[in-house]
Each structure stands twice: as structure tokens, then as C-alpha cells.
Amino acid sequence: MKLEYCRSETYNFGDDLNIWLWPKILGDIFDESSDEYFIGIGTLLTEKRIYKQLKDAKKIIIFSSGAWDEDIPILDERCHVVGVRGPRTAQKLNLDSSFVVGDGAYLLRKVDIKRDHNIPNCDIGFIPHHRSEDFIDWRIVCEKVGIKFISPKQPVDDFLADVLSCNKIITEAMHGAIVADALRIPWVGAKFSPAFNEEKWYDFTESMDIKLSIHTLPFMSQKKMPIGKLIENYIKRKINDVFSFSPKWGRLPIITKIANDNDLYLLGKKIIELDSVNNYTLSENDKVEAVTRKLYKKAMEIKEKHT
Numbered sequence: 001m002k003l004e005y006c007r008s009e010t011y012n013f014g015d016d017l018n019i020w021l022w023p024k025i026l027g028d029i030f031d032e033s034s035d036e037y038f039i040g041i042g043t044l045l046t047e048k049r050i051y052k053q054l055k056d057a058k059k060i061i062i063f064s065s066g067a068w069d070e071d072i073p074i075l076d077e078r079c080h081v082v083g084v085r086g087p088r089t090a091q092k093l094n095l096d097s098s099f100v101v102g103d104g105a106y107l108l109r110k111v112d113i114k115r116d117h118n119i120p121n122c123d124i125g126f127i128p129h130h131r132s133e134d135f136i137d138w139r140i141v142c143e144k145v146g147i148k149f150i151s152p153k154q155p156v157d158d159f160l161a162d163v164l165s166c167n168k169i170i171t172e173a174m175h176g177a178i179v180a181d182a183l184r185i186p187w188v189g190a191k192f193s194p195a196f197n198e199e200k201w202y203d204f205t206e207s208m209d210i211k212l213s214i215h216t217l218p219f220m221s222q223k224k225m226p227i228g229k230l231i232e233n234y235i236k237r238k239i240n241d242v243f244s245f246s247p248k249w250g251r252l253p254i255i256t257k258i259a260n261d262n263d264l265y266l267l268g269k270k271i272i273e274l275d276s277v278n279n280y281t282l283s284e285n286d287k288v289e290a291v292t293r294k295l296y297k298k299a300m301e302i303k304e305k306h307t
Contacts, residue, residue, distance in 0.1 A: 014175035064104030086203030
């Protein structure tokens with residue numbers, strides 16, 4: 001099979017986990033020359049991917065993937081669904097709830113991951129969405145209030161080492177929450193960017209019986225938005241307000257003020273305010289064990305058929 005996932009120009013942990021994790025779980029079954037594709041971790045089930053990017057695929061195996069709240073494909077005869085991320089994805093694709101297996105990142109629990117004791121332990125780690133790094137220097141924000149900045153734009157091993165060095169995680173990146181949950185580190189979901197997509201978070205948390213709370217952080221940017229882009233985003237958002245044209249249009253950022261040092265400090269303070277025992281969450285131990293077992297069993301079935 002050929003491994004299909006979202007390849008970024010820079011590192012992005014949630015996507016890069018595919019190339020790191022699946023060979024460890026499934027072994028040497030991947031072949032770049034194959035016309036049979038494996039779709040795994042990520043919100044990957046879109047019309048563009050199924051109908052255009054994989055138009056020449058003879059077979060598409062879908063395992064633990066998610067669907068967006070738009071651009072939802074009708075799966076054709078090439079698609080073999082082993083399991084999907086959560087109940088919202090199953091509903092979007094008209095699949096029975098028995099196809100819900102959880103996010104494949106929970107299979108990290110089947111990999112021997114050790115804490116790097118060369119990295120100092122810290123109390124709180126903050127993980128922004130990788131696109132939120134386009135707006136803010138998060139390292140400065142975190143340093144101002146004494147918490148650890150964990151960038152998703154780094155190699156998987158480094159990201160995991162950073163997460164394991166923390167007692168608690170506050171995260172805008174969904175796979176930051178999933179990895180923390182899998183590794184049994186309490187986490188809080190936070191929203192910074194207007195482009196934040198709650199739907200995929202609910203898909204993940206409902207598969208784990210987690211009652212989700214997302215806490216909003218003030219959006220700001222240290223970079224000026226070009227006037228043409230500012231006008232374009234403003235018009236698209238207004239059109240969407242009237243005609244509900246596209247959920248993506250409704251989430252486009254509009255930047256009219258450049259953040260100063262005090263703004264960054266106040267943003268950091270807002271993050272710190274989320275550090276309350278009542279905000280942190282973890283899935284139940286029995287649930288995470290059951291999901292991991294189900295994922296692993298399905299993964300071994302895939303492996304057996306391709307070796």
C-alpha cells in the first residue's frame with residue numbers, strides 16, 4: 001500500500017505522525033509504487049482527496065480518518081472502510097456507528113515511548129495550532145508567563161519528548177489533546193485562531209465519551225495583513241453571514257491591529273487562567289484501553305492481509 005496523508009512544507013506533528021507511527025504498527029507493508037492507498041490519521045476524507053488526488057487509485061483503505069464539515073465525499077467502490085475517527089464522521093459518510101474506532105494516534109500506546117530526562121520537567125505546556133504560528137511568536141508569549149511552548153512544527157520524536165516533559169497540556173492543536181490523552185496527561189482545549197474548527201474536536205471527543213469544553217483566547221497578530229487580503233476576507237465573511245456560503249469563509253481572520261508587548265503578555269495571562277483543575281480533562285482509563293484494543297485489532301487485520 002501507499003501511505004496517503006497531508007504533507008506540509010514544514011513539519012506538522014498531527015500529519016507527520018502517519019509516516020512515524022504506521023510503519024511501527026503495521027510493519028513493512030508500504031510501497032510508494034502501489035496503486036492501493038492507505039488513509040490514516042487526520043481529517044483527510046474530502047472530495048478533493050478521494051476524487052482528484054486519488055483518482056487513479058485502485059483501492060483506498062480508510063482507517064481512523066475524519067471528515068470535515070464540508071467537502072464530504074460519497075465513498076465509491078474503491079473505498080474500503082476499516083474504521084473512522086468518530087461518530088460525526090460516520091454520520092457524514094452514512095456509515096453505521098460500528099465503524100467508529102477512534103483516532104489512530106491512540107496507537108501511540110502500543111509504541112515504547114520513553115521520557116527524555118535531558119529535557120527539564122515543567123508544569124504546563126502550551127501547543128498552538130500549526131497555522132497559529134503564522135500570527136504570533138508563541139515562544140515569547142509562553143516565556144512571559146513561565147510556561148513551556150510546544151511547537152507542532154517539529155519532528156515527531158521532539159514533539160513527543162516535549163509533551164512527556166509536561167504535567168499538564170493546554171492545546172489549540174487537536175492532536176496535542178489526543179496525544180496528551182493517549183499518554184494520560186491532563187489537557188485543556190483552547191481556541192485562538194478564527195479558523196479553529198470545533199467540529200473535528202467533537203468528532204474525536206465523542207468517540208472517547210469526553211464532554212468537551214473549548215476555551216477562547218483573544219485573537220491577535222504581530223504581522224500586518226495586506227490590505228487586499230483584509231478586504232477579501234471581510235467581504236467573504238459578510239457574504240457567508242448572509243448566505244451561509246462556506247464555513248471556511250466564516251472563519252477567515254481579519255487583522256486590523258498589530259499586537260504589542262502588553263497584548264502578548266495579556267494573551268499569556270489568558271492561557272494561564274485556563275490552568276484550573278476544573279478545566280482539565282482525560283478520557284476514562286477503561287475507555288482509552290478499549291479504543292486502543294479495537295484500533296490495534298483492526299490494524300493487525302490490515303497487516304495480516306498485506307503481508
